[in-house]
Amino acid sequence: MKTEFMLLGLASLAAPAGVHATTYLSVPQVQALMFPGEALKPDARTLNDAQIAAIHKDSGETPPSRELKAWRAAGGGWLMVDEVVGKHEFITLAVGLDAAGAVKGVEIMDYREAYGGQVRGGAWRGQFTGKRHGAPLRLGRDIQNISGATLSSKHVTDGVRRLLATHALVLAPSVS
Amino acid sequence: MPLSSRPAFLERAQPLLGTTVAVRVARADAAAGHAAIDAAFREIAKVHRLMSFHDTDSDLSRLNRLGAMETVRLDPRTAEVLALALELAEQSQGAFDPCVGARAVADGDLPPPPGAPAADPMGAWRDVHLDGCEAHFTRPVWLDFGGIAKGYAVDRAIERLRALGVDQACVNAGGDLRVVGGESELVRLRAGSADTLPIVEITDGALASSGGGDAAMARHYDGALGDQIPLGQFVSVAAPTCVVADALTKVVLARGPAAGAVLGFYGAKAWAFDAELGWRSIGAAS
Numbered sequence: 001m002k003t004e005f006m007l008l009g010l011a012s013l014a015a016p017a018g019v020h021a022t023t024y025l026s027v028p029q030v031q032a033l034m035f036p037g038e039a040l041k042p043d044a045r046t047l048n049d050a051q052i053a054a055i056h057k058d059s060g061e062t063p064p065s066r067e068l069k070a071w072r073a074a075g076g077g078w079l080m081v082d083e084v085v086g087k088h089e090f091i092t093l094a095v096g097l098d099a100a101g102a103v104k105g106v107e108i109m110d111y112r113e114a115y116g117g118q119v120r121g122g123a124w125r126g127q128f129t130g131k132r133h134g135a136p137l138r139l140g141r142d143i144q145n146i147s148g149a150t151l152s153s154k155h156v157t158d159g160v161r162r163l164l165a166t167h168a169l170v171l172a173p174s175v176s
Numbered sequence: 177m178p179l180s181s182r183p184a185f186l187e188r189a190q191p192l193l194g195t196t197v198a199v200r201v202a203r204a205d206a207a208a209g210h211a212a213i214d215a216a217f218r219e220i221a222k223v224h225r226l227m228s229f230h231d232t233d234s235d236l237s238r239l240n241r242l243g244a245m246e247t248v249r250l251d252p253r254t255a256e257v258l259a260l261a262l263e264l265a266e267q268s269q270g271a272f273d274p275c276v277g278a279r280a281v282a283d284g285d286l287p288p289p290p291g292a293p294a295a296d297p298m299g300a301w302r303d304v305h306l307d308g309c310e311a312h313f314t315r316p317v318w319l320d321f322g323g324i325a326k327g328y329a330v331d332r333a334i335e336r337l338r339a340l341g342v343d344q345a346c347v348n349a350g351g352d353l354r355v356v357g358g359e360s361e362l363v364r365l366r367a368g369s370a371d372t373l374p375i376v377e378i379t380d381g382a383l384a385s386s387g388g389g390d391a392a393m394a395r396h397y398d399g400a401l402g403d404q405i406p407l408g409q410f411v412s413v414a415a416p417t418c419v420v421a422d423a424l425t426k427v428v429l430a431r432g433p434a435a436g437a438v439l440g441f442y443g444a445k446a447w448a449f450d451a452e453l454g455w456r457s458i459g460a461a462s
Contacts, residue, residue, distance in 0.1 A: 001381030002360070003414045005447050007455060008373040022198070024189050033210060091196075108189035108196060147351035147376075147412055148366035148385035156191040 021112040025094070027081060031071065034079060034096035034105045040071040045170060054169045061162035070171060075099055078171055081109065084159035089113040091156060095163045101172060106160055113146075188213050192220050193326050195350030201337060202344035202357065212340040216333035216347065223329040226254050227321045229277065229286055239311060240277065240289040240318050247312045255309040257321055257328050257419070264324075264423050265301035267438050271430040272423055273301045277318030289318055327384055327422025330354050334418075347418075354382035354418040367410035367449045374455065376447065382418035386425035387411055388449070408450060415444035433458050 025033070031040050045068040047055070056062045064083050071079040076099030084091040092110035097103060186209040187200035197220055199213045228234040235254035242248055250258065261274040278295035280286040296303070299317035321328075326349050333347045334354050344357030355361045360379035367388045368374050376383055388410030411428040415421035420442045428435045428446045439446055439459030446458040 001414065001416050001443070002379040003381065003383075003445065004377045005455075005457065006375045006377070007368075008375065022187070022189070024187055024198070106190055108191065111189060111196065145348055145351065145353060145361055145363040146366050147353070147363050147383055148388050148410060153191040153195050156196070160191075 021110075023110045025107055025109045027094075027109075030081070030094040030096075030107055030109055031079060033107070034094070035073045035075075035077060038077070039074045040079060041074075043070050043072045043171075044068060045070060047166075047170065051170050055162060055165045058169060059158075059162040059165035061158050061165075063162065063166065068166060068170070072171075072175070077104065078167055080163050080167065080171075082159060082163055084155050086155035089155070091159075093156060093159050093163075095160055097164075097167055101164075101167060103160070103164070106156075108156070186210065186213060188217075190217050192217065193224055193329055193349050195326075197329075197333075197350070198346075198348045199333060199337075200346045200348075201342045202359075208341070212337050212342050215336045215340055219332045219336045220329045220349070223253060223325060223332055226251050227257060227325040227328075229289070229320050229322065232290055236319060236321055237289055237292075240292045242311070242313050242316070243293050244313055244316055247310050250309045250311055252309055253328075253332065255306060255311070257324060258304070258306055258311060258319075260328075260419060261319075261321070261324055261423070262301055262304060262306065264420075264427070264438075267441055268427045268431070268435070270301065271427045271435070271438075272323065274319045274321060274324070275300050275304065275317040276323075277320035280320055280322075281318065286320065292316075292318060323386075323426045324419060324423045326350075326352055327382070327418035327420070330382070330418035330422075349418075352382075352384040352418055352422055356380060363412075365410070365412050365447065365449075368455065374447070374449070376412060376414065378414055381414055381416055382421040383412060383414050384418060384421035384425050385410065385412040386422075387429050410449040411446055412448075413439070413444055413446045415442055420444060428458060435459070 047063055047066045047068055052063055064085055069081040078097045080095050082093055084093050090112045091108055094107045094109050096105045184203045185200050186203045187198060189196050189198040199216045201209050201212055203209045225231060226235045229236055231237060235250050238248050264272040277286060281288050293316045295318045296315035299315040303313050303315040303317055305312050330347045330349050330352060331354060334345060334356055337345045344359050346353060346355040346361060355378060360377050363376045363378060363383055365374040365376060365385060409429055411425045413421045413424040413428060415424060424439060424444055427438055428448060436459050445460050448456050448458055
């Protein structure tokens, strides 16, 4: 194990480090991962007021958008991709369901976190261009990790529950 | 080292352990890499099921339902965590004590374990006995692995990845992480004043943090004194394994610089922040 502690002044950074953003998977990647070898047909929906009310009644959560991104798998399963908005984080979530409506997988596709009133402008990454002991740091290294004050995954759990309700109330009845 | 010379990575994240867990592996073959990541996530979920305070079927709940002098057989993983928790309790003279469950229930942070006999107010880690995978209590106590199981889950995931031939990997459970294979990670510590950026660069080791939050976050206890650790203190611990780093954050929160000997025993070092003293390194910190 090797460690080094550095305390940098924010003034020495080219950009403030207030946003933490990671992209894990694209839509094609998550499709291939959850439904390997299966053809997926786009089946996006626009939720109407009655459906939104029903989803809220069932799950306690209101969909963030009327537009539901969904794909139907050849074997009868479903893939839904949706946004989850927490207090300080924005997460793109993929939920795969098998033909019986059981969860095949939950993947976080994209994670953006903003905190501490340091958000300035768009979604950039806290690239590490400061100085350490007077010497320039290695270029091109991102601060990918933040330790401390663990964020709860409650919003993700709530989002999965909402998407399960959306499947049961909107997607499943439309093909039976 | 320019970005282009780093190997290509596969990285995925799933909601596990009550947080977001990210697993990154050096990529040789995409299918094998994804299979290894799947196995790592499954292992983390298994550790969570074994050591959940809330799940009545967990090993931990079976332990907490034990009456005095009854014996329960544990999964080897649960036994490993319990053995380490008892060793940490001994090394820290009870500052780390897995028997904080009763106190956490009394404070309303955890629900009472269903079907468990009342915890003995005098009960502590010395009342927990482990022989191989068999455990018994000399007084009924309520164990909580909230201060140690997350780090253990990270270590188990790393072990699964290695068993599947992954040499370079990072497993990050909401900021408690371990990196192996010669890679170094830059980790921002979420503490300190607004105009500074505290960063730890860690190579082949683990880093975990505790404290620093508001009252909505999990509370920590000094096991020996039975006191809640005051809010506002923040500690990060670097250690060879994540389970040790995770557990030692609580010891440093409770004991401050006096935790130096325990840190030394485990080959660990710590950085602590509080508003009055600023940043301090504890143990053999660089």
